[in-house]
Amino acid sequence: MERAERAFRKLLAHLRDTATMQATVSLLNWDQETHMPPGGAGLRADQLAQLAELVQKRRSSRAVGRLLEDAQPFAEGRAPDSDEAAILREARRDFDRAARIPPKLAAERARLRSLARAAWAEARERKDYAIFLPWLGKTFDLMRRWGEALSRGEPPYDALLEDYEPGQTAAGLRALFGPLEGSLRALLRRIQASGRTVDSAPLSRPCPIDAQRAFARSATAALGFDYGRGTLHDTLHPFCSTLAPGDIRLTSRYSETAFLDGFFSALHEAGHGIYEQGLPADRYGTPLCDACSYGIHESQSRLFENLVGRSLGFWRHFLPRARDAFPGAFDGIRPEAVYRAVNEVAPSFIRVDADEVTYNLHIFLRFDLEQALMTEDLAPADLPGAWNERFTKAFGMTPGDDAEGCLQDIHWSIGLVGYFPTYTLGNVYAAQLHDRARRDLGDLEGAFARGEFAPLREWLAARIHRHGRRYPPAELIERATGAPPSPEPLLSHLERRAAEVYGV
């Protein structure tokens, strides 16, 4: 046993050093999206490729394989969800998958990611898909090779999915998404047929951007994001970057006449950040200090953005504060009016600005298209046409250009294929968690109205955050809520809000 324990400790040290190096990769990526001048792009691709190769070598090194074998007896006789057993199980999974990826391929992916992202940003700004086309082709070619390298017989897309949502498959997602799509479309039709409209114009009054930044910061701090262990900066496409639980970077973007967009982006990213800050720092480097899945991650961001941020209680607390922060901009507006405005349901072109009902329709479109790109049933050159055709069918309107069409999202440019479905999984999990939290904690909205967000955050920390990857996502949800993942709480939540806002 002594030998096993020694190996276990050595393994922890090795994992910690790998995480330390990966944290540097995270900083390079964060900086690229926030502060790097254009002239730094070439060097940055080299820096990322260099470190990605080193990280990949560490992750797949035979030394890890030996330590895992030698440490295995240390888990025996312990509960499968004990720290030791969970660490060894998940570290074994990571090693097995890492060993299938040659370090040179990891370097190639990091370099391509950096260059393709720059091309995407330029293409989006110029609304010119041709600039991005060759890079999208290269990226899907590489991700196909990546998926093939990971695959043990399953389709490459499923092999990639496994990185984001362990245990999930395209077929499993289709089985979930199909009925959900039907219910959401039916709800949307009822809302549109109601003839009622929401007046959101008063919420577009100009708010100075500096004050928006300060307000986003104070609101996310109130939700529980700890700025002693994190930051908030500007970016083009909001994201949350993790170095370690003590150093979590939120980002948002602001526009003077679209206060709500930047504000909800900040709430969304704060949900991610609160999760990361809730992981056990003393287990840094191990799978226990790593998020369970991207679906679970999105459940935390969508929960704070939508279940919390679009609730009436939330605005009872924050509207008076917004009045102080933006003198004049919220005059004559009541919390009920904000509640209705932020829950307006209407088809729109941009996913991140979409309402909760149509949001998932944006995801289903991307889910289908990225599968087609992976199987080469869709050629990259044909993406804008396929996007617009499919969008028009789903939303009854056609993007005016590719910037509000297939160029709007950063994901594919940085090789995130199989990531989009986790947003809808996140919505499903979020509603289910919120539903259970409400039953456990009583009047959540009343607490929000009093500015009390700690009970919810602590409930999430205990049920979700502190576990890291101790349980697979479906089991984590079942343990937290008492039921396996189900779309019903999401649909009930959306029906309830539609009833309140549209009387349907």
Place this chain on the structure above:
Amino acid sequence: MERAERAFRKLLAHLRDTATMQATVSLLNWDQETHMPPGGAGLRADQLAQLAELVQKRRSSRAVGRLLEDAQPFAEGRAPDSDEAAILREARRDFDRAARIPPKLAAERARLRSLARAAWAEARERKDYAIFLPWLGKTFDLMRRWGEALSRGEPPYDALLEDYEPGQTAAGLRALFGPLEGSLRALLRRIQASGRTVDSAPLSRPCPIDAQRAFARSATAALGFDYGRGTLHDTLHPFCSTLAPGDIRLTSRYSETAFLDGFFSALHEAGHGIYEQGLPADRYGTPLCDACSYGIHESQSRLFENLVGRSLGFWRHFLPRARDAFPGAFDGIRPEAVYRAVNEVAPSFIRVDADEVTYNLHIFLRFDLEQALMTEDLAPADLPGAWNERFTKAFGMTPGDDAEGCLQDIHWSIGLVGYFPTYTLGNVYAAQLHDRARRDLGDLEGAFARGEFAPLREWLAARIHRHGRRYPPAELIERATGAPPSPEPLLSHLERRAAEVYGV
């Protein structure tokens, strides 16, 4: 010859990869000073230690030694200042010195640097030397070991100096500084005896910090800093960070009622940045894309800060712009009044805010004290007393606390021992370069008044920037100006300004 050429090309590739990794170290350090939350400090020390060890291994690897030997014939028959010969000479020097430093010691230094710096920042903020004391002790202990490892018989302090100013020694510096100190003291006495005073109060009117940031950015851009290849951010102790010629990061700090402090900090760092942007990017990783010495580096920052930024012509151009940027703050002030105010000579506690005459007295004090700390003639616990005693003797006034005394500078906390004297070398070189540029280019001040800074920048680029480490510093100055380094141009420059401002 083919074999030598192949080795030379392999060497270039190796050096480039090392520089790429070092650029990541630079980013980690830059981020630590600008954006990192407090909770990130522990991880950051690990990240820096990890990469510092890898960089040190690359720099001292036997592969480099072999490549240098194999490539040597490639330099033969070429001029000593040809690209190839200069690269091989300086790369050999770097390798020989790197080989003396064990990678573990480099890791230790990086970790200590990160932690000692955090302790220094806290000590300075709390004005409590006790917080920093143990870290200063550890840092000088480590730098002594570092100097001993580098030394080939010379005192450890000289071995460290060699990193900042190749070819320079403490004895050489004393020979230069002694007479300079005498002349500066005599000038200061004459100024004080003149009985004239300068009214700088109107320049302390409040200026909003956002507008200061924007103004610093536009002024540094006008001087020639290219924001397509660089950035400007806030920090506690201004510095310039180099990733590559395409990614140079300036920093400054601002206070509402001290516009000039933040502005001159920005000009100073822009001088550094313009130098780095002027290095030949196509030689990235080689000594040709590396600054000649810290003294030469400081000559560029001090030149832009003082010879340019404190000239009357400069303010003829920028005062009207400051009036637009800060409505009301510069009403009723003429360029001549700004010129006098920014050239006020008066003893003060803070080096970075000191005038050009007393500035060097601040340096001489640090130069003496850091030598005493290295030889252990001065114990770290006795530093505040020694500082204050020496300061009082030199300046006729005593710091009220250690934050305006021995805690004011970041340098020792990050292991920069032997760095301070390069500031005075920079002042000496700057005046000599400016003197020659004026003779070559004609009426520089007239050009500044018209907003024309490109001729000076291009002159510097041709004489200094583009050469990197092709020549050692003294030779570079002699080639650029026609004379070996001399303090005379600096003294003439200061005499001239004293005559104009104080009539002495």
